[in-house]
Amino acid sequence: MLLLFILGEVFKSMQVSKINDANLNYEKSRIINVAYVGNFLNHGFALAQYGSGLIYFLSKIDFISKIDIICPYKNNKYDMDLNIQKVNILETYDYKKPLTMLRIIRKIYLHKYDLIIFNMNSTSFGEGNLSNFLGLIAPLILKKIFKKNVVVIYHSSVLTNDVEKLGYNSLYDKLRKAVLKYIETSIFKKVNTFVTLQLYKNIIDKKIKKNRVNAIKIEYIEAIPTLLLNGMEEKSIELQYNKDIPRILLYGYWGPQKDLEFALNTLNELKKEGYNFNLVISGGINNHFKDYQKKYNELIEKYKSIINELKGYVEEKDILDIFKTADLLLLPYSASGGWSGVLSQAIFFEISVIGIEFPEYIEEAKGYENVILVKREDFKNAIRDFLDNFKNGRSKTINVKEKIEKSIKYLNEIIKSIE
Known part of the structure; x- marks a missing residue:
């Protein structure tokens, strides 16, 4: 019944605008528009640092003209401006209101994005089970039903991590693990997915019996938010021990x-x-x-x-x-x-x-x-x-610009390789 409700809501939105995006394979020589879905600095918690770094690196890629950030509402009333060019922050959903996750699907359907990137794991859409369930199935619906060009960067799967050792060992956690295993397996099989370690790619491919998942290692990504807030992204840092x-x-x-x-x-x-x-x-x-x-x-x-x-x-x-x-x-x-x-x-x-x-x-x-x-x-x-x-x-000088340019070059090649 829940899935029928979701599909009903989405098909209602189809009546608002008819967009033809049958051609999913964009030519890398032309300018593209990107949607990022997930947490961002001061908008959500889990993976917000990674997401902020990812958006900054994407903004430095020449053939990307615009990045819409589809994210939760602000954690705090005050702004934490990262001063990233090309971005448009679209506060879309509320952790405490699970059905607002459906807005992710509607918003993406109503816009013609060349590439949609989800940055997520099993708890990145808040603490509620329904919120996370709807967030997790969003890329599946967009990919399989609406044929959108969706990419998922997935962190910490139950297929790769011993969740019992991480502290999730109650009967409820075991039931939740079984459900997550089914959803994650579906994502890995049906959506173009990247994981943050080659180790995890190998484990997942073996368990789903397909060479389907990709590995992505964007170095220094978690350091980007604090560098931007301090205006240090193009300066050297002097470390005095x-x-x-x-x-x-x-x-x-x-x-x-x-x-x-x-x-x-x-x-x-x-x-x-x-x-x-x-x-x-x-x-x-x-x-x-x-x-x-x-x-x-x-x-x-x-x-x-x-x-x-x-x-x-x-x-x-x-x-x-x-x-x-x-x-x-x-x-x-x-x-x-x-x-x-x-x-x-x-x-x-x-x-x-x-x-x-x-x-x-x-x-x-x-x-x-x-x-x-x-x-x-x-x-x-x-x-x-x-x-x-x-x-x-001891003292040391950190060449910030050199490190950032290395990561941008790497991500640039990853984006070009996505079909």
Whole structure:
């Protein structure tokens, strides 16, 4: 009945405008119009950093003339202007009103876009099941029923991630996983889909028994929003490392799978061994693990003697300063959620990283000497080695423009390859 209702709403909108878009294969030599569907800075939460970076890179591609951002309504009343050219923000849906997701389909149907890009995962349309269900099936409807040229960038599938290890292990979560598996499999088989790791492409192709999914690795993408808000996208960044005591950073949206307790216990043992460092904990609580707030507070209280700064949630603009002043970032996770936005930012700013070894992070960090990934039992030794070899007064210059141009060139080739 729900699917019939959806189709009914969409077919009503067909009466408003008759648009002929039978020719889906645009010539790459001509100018194209693009629609982006998903979260964007200050418009939604999950994948908003990735989405903002993606839109910025798309705006720098010569043959793209316009990008309509089809996104949720603002999180806050104030604007956070990224000053991106070619874009038009179309606030379209409300997480708390699931049926507003149907507006995505209607809005795209009524406009002649050459390419529609969905940036999404199973929870990127809010916390409600119906909202996420309608958001997830939108690209399927647009592709299979209305023959639109749709591309999906999909993050963290149940086909690739051990959701039980990520904290989703109730009976309800298992039922939800079964439904998601069916929907995601349909997307992967029927819609041109990109995933953020070659590892995930291989796993999905094997499970759906088709060579159907593509891998996309846009380097530095998560660092773009803070660069734009600070007007640093075409400037060099001078990193001045701490001269006396190394500054260790624990940063991210915290939940049980990120194992903050393991990191704090390890650092506490190193303090007892006589090692000196300044510890900064930053970031908020993952909205999908609201019960974790109590545990988080208990950990902060237990280990407060070794915590020098507790910053809590950090505004996007201030992320630049967090990374500029850090000497070492720790990733103590007990499970990988996929492509790591925090690791992506650390790679951009070229600060040292010590993390637990997972196949996803090995692929993401390949070729970057500043990232050291170890087995869990070697975590403390790796930090100890860093502290033993810490050199005072180091400095480094980050060539921002060069890195951004590299990512734009890569994405330019990806867009040209889409048929």
